[in-house]
Amino acid sequence: MNQIDFEKKIKFYKELIDKRIELISRGKKPSSLYRPIEFFLESSGKRIRPILMLLSAEACDERKALRIINQAIAIELLHNFTLxxxxxxDNAKLRHGKETLHRKxxxxxxxxxxxxxxxxxxxxxxxxLYQNSLLVxxxxxxxxxxxxxxxxxxxxxxxxxxVSRDEYFKMIRNKTASLISAACKIAALTIDASKDIVNSLKKFGMNLGTAFQIKDDLLDMTGQSVHFGKKLGSDLVEGKKTFLLISALNNAKDDDLKQLKQLIKNKGIKISEVKKYFNIYRRLGVVEEANKSIQLFTHKAINNLSIIKNSQAKSYLTRYALKLLERSS
Amino acid sequence: MNQIDFEKKIKFYKELIDKRIELISRGKKPSSLYRPIEFFLESSGKRIRPILMLLSAEACDERKALRIINQAIAIELLHNFTLxxxxxxDNAKLRHGKETLHRKxxxxxxxxxxxxxxxxxxxxxxxxLYQNSLLVxxxxxxxxxxxxxxxxxxxxxxxxxxVSRDEYFKMIRNKTASLISAACKIAALTIDASKDIVNSLKKFGMNLGTAFQIKDDLLDMTGQSVHFGKKLGSDLVEGKKTFLLISALNNAKDDDLKQLKQLIKNKGIKISEVKKYFNIYRRLGVVEEANKSIQLFTHKAINNLSIIKNSQAKSYLTRYALKLLERSS
Incomplete structure (x- = not known):
């Protein structure tokens, strides 16, 4: 009876979150503050973090998932603040295919x-928020x-x-994974799950978030042409220290190394050079390396869930995590 | 025995706050984040809000004042975030006589x-934070x-x-007074004062903060030449809707009104015109009006304290409030 289809469940959660977010600044004044907020929040974000939270809470206790909706919205708002x-x-022009807020x-x-x-x-x-409030x-x-x-x-x-590989990992843990980790931990804390489960979900989020950022770096090369409204190769153009660049630097010799050092010296490349650098990346096997790393961290993340008893909700959480890492945009 | 001199008490609190703030980001990394924070926090702010909080807590319960030191520091950090x-x-160049952070x-x-x-x-x-934590x-x-x-x-x-006078008051209550009000309320909540006292201190902060902002507006005209590192007449140059400008607009006729409308149309004046506009303000009696308003809100603020039993601590709080409104910089 309760076997709601996976896709339907995700859609239900996304619509619930969208609805709540749509209402959060409606009619509020001053307009010069709240209309820009409304404009930004309306954009078609995937609501990944709050969906993960609802699924996490449900995996802990099926009856309590919706109790954390306000905390899930909080994490999504925090995420949008950082964006x-x-x-x-970053002087970015587009976000989710729309003008960025400081440009509009x-x-x-x-x-x-x-x-x-x-x-x-x-x-x-x-x-x-009735449980563990100060901890949350x-x-x-x-x-x-x-x-x-x-x-x-x-x-x-x-x-x-x-930039060493260790430094890169520290940076993405801080910048991306820590928020996903906090999201999953807060879901567990809010419904007063056991300490072990809180800790497991925290680790799950950290590993998943790490895999997620490496995938994000990879999509700059392999993604669909419009990836979050960004053009392929944007990270190269901006000279970002991504997983791909750091792997390439580790593996490169001779002319490839020379080209990569040129990129770093110039803090980026011209758009016309993107193809050339993609070829260097391919030659040096960085796509395979990224995929291997994504799989490793995903595996760790799934393992972190072993403490949670099996249920349909848990299988959905796992499935959603895997889906995030197989995405093409 | 415990009759510490007023000036000494304020100095003691200021040094305590300065010391805590000095240590708060020391040695932290990444340097690109924490050294700018350190640079900004070192500047010679007056620490008005945390001092008010310590005095408020002491007026409620002499033994507990120092218990709120972390909450007092929190308000000072929040204030610095807004600055x-x-x-x-505001594209400001100077703050406390030093370069602003985005310029340095x-x-x-x-x-x-x-x-x-x-x-x-x-x-x-x-x-x-052991009392009323979620409320705080x-x-x-x-x-x-x-x-x-x-x-x-x-x-x-x-x-x-x-901009009407009512709109101006709403703006300064939001922008300035609400933070001072929250500061005093949090001091009372943290030491678990009675609801009546919490409410009185909240109102005290709101009235004091309103008087404080009008004084701030007035100091743009009557202050010492270096007022918070700003030059006299800056508000006029930037075309800010201050108490002075709004009063002047209310009172002006004929040529004065024409000049003021010119200022508004041009969103400010040239530095060379400051003297001329100060003369208009003087002619229209806005200095007296501002002083009257400051006295009115100060009087209200002091009245809000009547619920607190008399003590040396309470007299110091009153004295500090009065001192703030008699300042010349």
């Missing part, structure tokens, strides 16, 4: 919209802190010649 | 430093939200021809 400010810092309005409006989104996130976080707030705050540190490292790396 | 982002939005570094660094300061503020807020967090979050709304209104007003 708005990152877009300013201006930098001041985007800064303030981001700041206010963070306060809206905290507001949602403490709504109907602190986990959330730590995530904000660590994401800022990660973004700072990412910017630092753009200006550095050498 | 860093406001300076970007760049806009990206300043955005991220501000964001991270807010997470550091939340971290400090929940440290050693929610009061703090509401303050962040309302300050953003106030800043947004302030920017909106820069582009508007007409």
């Amino acid at each position: 708005i400010h990152d877009d300013i810092m 309005y201006d930098v001041s409006t985007a800064i303030l919209a981001g700041d206010n989104l963070l306060s809206m996130a905290y507001k949602s976080l403490t709504k109907n 707030v602190n986990t959330f705050t730590d995530a904000v802190n660590i994401v800022c540190e990660g973004q700072s490292l990412d910017k630092e790396f753009e200006n550095r010649i050498k | 860093i982002h406001d300076d970007i939005m 570094y760049d806009v990206s660094t300043a955005i991220l430093a501000g964001d991270n300061l807010l997470s550091m503020a939340y971290k400090s807020l929940t440290k050693n 967090v929610n009061t703090f979050t509401d303050a962040v939200n309302i300050v953003c709304e106030g800043q947004s209104l302030d920017k909106e007003f820069e582009n508007r021809i007409k």
Whole structure:
């Protein structure tokens, strides 16, 4: 009877989240603050983090999943706050195929919209929060802190010649994985799951988030032509220290190495050179290396769930995690 | 025996706060994030909000004042977060006589430093917080939200021809007074004061903060030549909708009104015209009007404290409030 189809369940959660987010700033004033927020939140994000949270809560206790909806919305708002400010810092033109906020309005409006989104996130976080409330707030705050540190490292790396693989992993754990980890942990804390389960979901999120970011790096090369509204090869053009670039640097010799050093020296390449660099990446086997790494971290993530008893909800959580890592956009 | 001199007490609190703030980011990495934060926090702010909080707590219960030190630091960090982002939005060059953060570094660094300061503020807020913790967090979050709304209104007003006195008051309550109100309320909540006292301190902060902002507007005309590192008449040059401008517009006729409308149309004046506009303000009696308004709100604020039993601590709180409104910089 309760065997709701996987796709239907994901669709149901996504629509629920979209609806809640749609209403969160409707009619609020001042307009100069809330209309830009509305514009940004309406964009077609995949709502990955709150869906993961609802599935995580359901895997812990099928009856309680929807109790964490406000906390799930909080994580999505926090994520959107980071996107708005990152877009300013990266001077990005498009987000989800639409104009970025600082381009549609201006930098001041985007800064303030981001700041206010963070306060809206905290507001949602403490709504109907009856268990472990201070722990939930602190986990959330730590995530904000660590994401800022990660973004700072990412910017630092753009200006550095050498970035080790370990440094890269530290950066993506901070910038991307820590938020997904905090999301899953908060889902468990909010429904008062056991310490072991809280800890397992925290690790699950960290490993999944790491795989997720490597996949994101890989999609800059192998993705569908419009990947999050970005053009293929954008990371190369911007000289970002991605998994691909760091692997390539590790493997390259002679002329390939010379070309890669050129890229780093110039902090990026011309759009016309993207194809050439993709060929270097292919030659050096970085696609295979990325896929291997994604599989490794995914495997670890799935293993982290072993403590949770098997159920349809758990199988959906696993399936959603795998789906994220097989995505093409 | 315990009759510590007023000035000594304020100095003791200021040094305590400075010391705590000095240590808060020391040695932390990444450097590209924490050194800018350190640079900004070192500047010679007056630490008005945390001092008010310590005095408020002491007025409620002499033995408990220092228990709220982490919450007092949290409010100061939140205040600094708003300053860093406001300076970007206002394109300000100086803050406390030093370069603003986005000018010493760049806009990206300043955005991220501000964001991270807010997470550091939340971290400090929940440290050693044993009473009313969710209420404290929610009061703090509401303050962040309302300050953003106030800043947004302030920017909106820069582009508007007409701003009523009521709209001005709403804006300064949001932008300035709400944070001072939240600070005093949080001091009372943290030491678990009675509901009546919590409410009185909240109102006290709101009235004091309103008087404080009008004084701030007035100091743009009557202050010492270096007022927070700003030159006299900056608000006029930037065309800010201050108490002075709104009063002047209410009172002006004929040529004065024409000059003021010119200012609004051009969204500001030349530096060379400052003297002329100060003369208009003087002619129209706006200095007296501002002083009257400051006295009115100060009187209300002091009255809000009547519920608290008299003590040396309470007299110090009153004295500090009065001192704030008699300042010349």
